[in-house]
Amino acid sequence: MLNHYATKPLVFFLCLLPFIWIVWNALYGDLGANPVETVTHQTGDWALRILLLTLLWTPLKNWTGISQFIRLRRMTGLFVYFYASAHFLIWFLADHGLDLSSMLEDVIKRPYITLGFSAFLLLTPLAVTSNRFMIRRLGRHWKTLHQLVYVIVLLAVIHYLWLVKADYLEPIAYALVAIILLLSRLSAIKNIGQHSRSAFNSRLHSRVSPNQ
Amino acid sequence: MIKIKKASDCRESDITPEPVYKKRREFMKTSSAIGTGLVLGGLQGNALAALDVSGFKKSGYTTDEELTEFKDATRYNNFYEFGTAKEDPASNAGNFNTDDWRISISGECDNPGVISLEDLMQGHTIEERVYRLRCVEAWSMVIPWLGVPLASILQQFKPNSRAKYVAFKTLLDPERMPGQQRSVLDWPYIEGLRMDEAMNPLTLLAVGMYGKPMPNQNGAPVRLVVPWKYGFKSIKSIVSIEFTETQPKTTWNILSPGEYGFYSNVNPEVSHPRWSQAKERRIGNFFRRDTVMFNGYADEVAAMYTGMDLKKQF
Numbered sequence: 457m458l459n460h461y462a463t464k465p466l467v468f469f470l471c472l473l474p475f476i477w478i479v480w481n482a483l484y485g486d487l488g489a490n491p492v493e494t495v496t497h498q499t500g501d502w503a504l505r506i507l508l509l510t511l512l513w514t515p516l517k518n519w520t521g522i523s524q525f526i527r528l529r530r531m532t533g534l535f536v537y538f539y540a541s542a543h544f545l546i547w548f549l550a551d552h553g554l555d556l557s558s559m560l561e562d563v564i565k566r567p568y569i570t571l572g573f574s575a576f577l578l579l580t581p582l583a584v585t586s587n588r589f590m591i592r593r594l595g596r597h598w599k600t601l602h603q604l605v606y607v608i609v610l611l612a613v614i615h616y617l618w619l620v621k622a623d624y625l626e627p628i629a630y631a632l633v634a635i636i637l638l639l640s641r642l643s644a645i646k647n648i649g650q651h652s653r654s655a656f657n658s659r660l661h662s663r664v665s666p667n668q
Numbered sequence: 669m670i671k672i673k674k675a676s677d678c679r680e681s682d683i684t685p686e687p688v689y690k691k692r693r694e695f696m697k698t699s700s701a702i703g704t705g706l707v708l709g710g711l712q713g714n715a716l717a718a719l720d721v722s723g724f725k726k727s728g729y730t731t732d733e734e735l736t737e738f739k740d741a742t743r744y745n746n747f748y749e750f751g752t753a754k755e756d757p758a759s760n761a762g763n764f765n766t767d768d769w770r771i772s773i774s775g776e777c778d779n780p781g782v783i784s785l786e787d788l789m790q791g792h793t794i795e796e797r798v799y800r801l802r803c804v805e806a807w808s809m810v811i812p813w814l815g816v817p818l819a820s821i822l823q824q825f826k827p828n829s830r831a832k833y834v835a836f837k838t839l840l841d842p843e844r845m846p847g848q849q850r851s852v853l854d855w856p857y858i859e860g861l862r863m864d865e866a867m868n869p870l871t872l873l874a875v876g877m878y879g880k881p882m883p884n885q886n887g888a889p890v891r892l893v894v895p896w897k898y899g900f901k902s903i904k905s906i907v908s909i910e911f912t913e914t915q916p917k918t919t920w921n922i923l924s925p926g927e928y929g930f931y932s933n934v935n936p937e938v939s940h941p942r943w944s945q946a947k948e949r950r951i952g953n954f955f956r957r958d959t960v961m962f963n964g965y966a967d968e969v970a971a972m973y974t975g976m977d978l979k980k981q982f
Contacts (some may be wrong), residue, residue: 488755489737489744489951490807550954551947566943619942621805622923623752623852 459524467528471535474502475542492550496543500572503539504612506532508633511609515640530586533605537583540576568618575611578604606641609634718766718881719785719889721814727795729870735798736809738878740951745885746803747904748852749838749845756847757885764844766889766905775835775911778826785889789875792816796879797872797893802934802963804898804920806956808948813893814876819867827863827911834866835859835916836892837908845905853919859903860916860930861894862972870895870968896965898932929982933973934963938982 478498481487487494510532513525552559563573582602584590591598613634616627747757750764769785794814802808822834840856842848848855865871872893875882882888887904894901900920910916920928927941936946936959947956962969 489740490754490949492949492954493807550949551956553955562944565939568942622748623850625850 463524464527464531468531471506471532474498474539492546495546496550499539499543499546500616503536503543504616504630506539507536507605507609507612508630508637510536511605511634511637515637518640534583534586537579540579544573544576568615571611571618572615575608575615578608578611582608606638609638719789719875721794721876721879721881724794724796724814724876724879727797729795729797729799731798731800731810733798733800733810734952736811736951741809741811741877742883742885744951746805746899747847747885747887749847749855749857749905750885751847752852760846761884761888764884764888766884769889769907771890771906772908773825773910774908776828776831776913777911778828779824785875788821788890789816792820794875799870799872799893799895800963801893801895801899801902802948802959804900804928804932804940804945806943806945806948806959807951808959808963809951811877812879813872813874814879814882815872815874815893817869818871818873818892819869821873822866822909822911825909825911830913831911832863833912833914833916834861834863835908835910835912836861836903836906837910838903839905839907854922857903857919858916859892859901859918860912861901862915864972865894865969868969868972870965896934896962896969898928898934900928901932931973931978931981933969933978933982934959935961935978935982937961938979 478487478495482491482495510529513529513532517523517525548554548559552562562569564570582604585594585598585601594601613627613631617624617631620627743758744754745757746754747761750757750760770782771785771788772782774780794816796812796814798810798812800808801811836859838857839845840848842855861871872895873890874887874893875890877883877886882891887902890906891904892902892906901918915930918928918930920932921930934945939945945959948959949956960966
């Protein structure tokens with residue numbers, strides 16, 4: 457199924473749906489009493505949701521053994537940048553009237569904005585290097601660079617947690633998902649550790665490791 | 669400039685003598701019972717209709733600023749008793765039954781008791797007042813409230829000389845207020861004012877808006893409106909008013925004392941620790957505007973705070 461030619465376009469369309477919903481409601485419908493807030497929250501929510509989705513492909517591959525999940529990773533990652541950019545731009549435009557100094561003052565003075573803005577800044581090099589040319593050019597550094605996403609997801613969930621007034625249910629749910637996704641990678645590291653240990657042991661005992 | 673009453677002023681001779689007052693109350697009870705009987709007869713025993721606010725008078729408290737649309741004022745609400753999302757109160761408060769609403773008056777006063785909302789409003793002329801409403805979340809509205817100056821209500825109960833503050837309480841009923849089934853806040857919602865703030869002519873006990881009885885999602889059937897303070901001070905669906913000698917606890921202050929002070933006067937120079945209060949978005953506008961000290965009511969209220977460091981007593 458994942459190899460099906462329609463899989464990627466389908467996921468693309470699903471990721472675009474929130475944007476279509478926003479534009480449709482802005483033009484023909486209703487974005488509520490505070491449209492700026494609606495758009496800011498929606499784009500922020502979807503940037504975070506799709507970021508978590510992007511972090512899901514690798515564990516899914518590990519758990520199922522189906523490597524095709526990775527085919528979706530770059531596309532969803534770029535959607536994260538798309539929604540994060542929209543999230544930043546609507547705030548920069550409507551809250552700060554595109555006044556750079558006023559915007560930066562907020563970034564410096566308000567910790568939750570500092571975190572959100574940092575997450576957005578850190579996403580930029582990842583988006584820029586998400587093409588074959590840059591992957592080839594950066595070589596082994598590419599992977600190191602893209603491990604920044606682990607920092608970004610933590611910044612993003614704390615950004616959300618920190619702005620809430622009293623009802624922490626949703627941001628805590630996102631934070632938990634993020635932690636689970638990160639931990640799933642830690643155990644992968646543990647496995648690597650086991651592999652190298654068993655490799656060491658096998659060398660010690662001069663026989664081939666039974667693992668892979 | 670409006671003369672501001674001090675806490676000690678509320679026992680002045682403009683209060684109706686008790687025997688006269690009690691007689692009048694008896695008369696009003698009887699007449700309202702007759703009225704109710706007539707209405708009930710007409711409605712064939714249906715539940716009591718919402719408080720009649722139709723006889724309201726326009727007041728001098730107004731503004732030439734554009735009113736927030738009724739639709740927006742009734743679908744963008746912070747009323748956590750019905751859910752924490754802005755649209756939750758509009759979705760969840762539809763069936764909130766406010767019939768037979770009673771308010772307990774207690775504490776440092778000579779006339780404590782439990783009184784129905786109808787009796788509480790009897791003899792008072794309901795006025796329409798157009799006030800700016802500034803939420804602590806940096807958005808604002810302009811709303812035509814219907815209500816009665818809180819001072820004229822409070823004086824009926826003869827607060828004594830120990831009454832330095834007034835504490836208010838919202839209904840606690842998780843069945844009728846489903847938001848209370850989650851402990852997002854320490855229920856019931858409680859708020860308070862210093863006596864002079866409660867007695868300030870601007871402070872309104874509101875029973876309606878936009879010419880109609882108070883919509884459920886806006887704090888039916890009776891709420892406070894304190895226009896120079898952040899919106900959360902204007903407690904909704906009030907069931908208890910208590911005169912106290914010491915400063916009462918308040919819900920948001922309990923939750924986060926460093927962020928929500930007892931006074932919570934609108935002040936563009938004192939940031940919320942997590943966000944600026946210098947600007948606000950008027951609902952209906954795209955860009956933000958500058959927030960004004962005391963939400964533009966400095967002439968009426970600033971004198972109450974002379975000598976106070978508003979950065980410390982925020």
